[in-house]
Amino acid sequence: MMLAQNPWTWLIVGVLLCAAEALAPGVFMLWIGLAAIANGLLLMLAPLDFGWLLLSFGAFTLLFLLIGRRIYGSRASTSGGSPFLNRRADALVGREARLQQATVDGFGLVSIDDTVWRVAGPDLPAGSRVKIIGLTRDGMVLEVVAD
Numbered sequence: 001m002m003l004a005q006n007p008w009t010w011l012i013v014g015v016l017l018c019a020a021e022a023l024a025p026g027v028f029m030l031w032i033g034l035a036a037i038a039n040g041l042l043l044m045l046a047p048l049d050f051g052w053l054l055l056s057f058g059a060f061t062l063l064f065l066l067i068g069r070r071i072y073g074s075r076a077s078t079s080g081g082s083p084f085l086n087r088r089a090d091a092l093v094g095r096e097a098r099l100q101q102a103t104v105d106g107f108g109l110v111s112i113d114d115t116v117w118r119v120a121g122p123d124l125p126a127g128s129r130v131k132i133i134g135l136t137r138d139g140m141v142l143e144v145v146a147d
Contacts, residue, residue, distance in 0.1 A: 005050065007040040010039045011040035014035070014036030017032050027072060030068070035063070036060075089142060092117070093132050098110070098129055099130060102123070102125050103120075103123050106123065107119065118140070119132075119144045120142070128146060128147075133145055
């Protein structure tokens with residue numbers, strides 16, 4: 001009996017691939033491991049030629065990849081609890097604030113929440129109300145207009 005036609009070979013390889021996922025996470029080896037386990041279980045039920053084994057392994061892999069994508073893909077798209085994570089300045093567009101430091105030659109400072117931001121806009125005295133309309137190209141300076 002060929003080694004590839006032994007169901008225990010498929011089961012052991014499948015378990016090893018699933019265990020390897022714990023060492024190198026990426027949710028990819030898991031699906032291939034589950035496909036190998038399913039192939040081993042199928043081989044226990046019915047003896048298959050090597051070609052059919054490869055075909056069923058490919059079909060199981062595709063099936064588990066699609067199931068995994070449906071499960072994990074939906075979680076990734078609905079986890080929008082923090083859409084501005086690592087893009088805090090983008091979340092400030094549309095907000096209003098008072099200038100902490102007058103804008104001179106187009107630049108000044110504004111305090112929003114617990115952070116002082118550099119702003120670019122028309123020259124205005126300290127204490128003026130401004131509205132944030134966007135970000136400069138580098139994303140580090142808030143663009144403002146008088147409110």
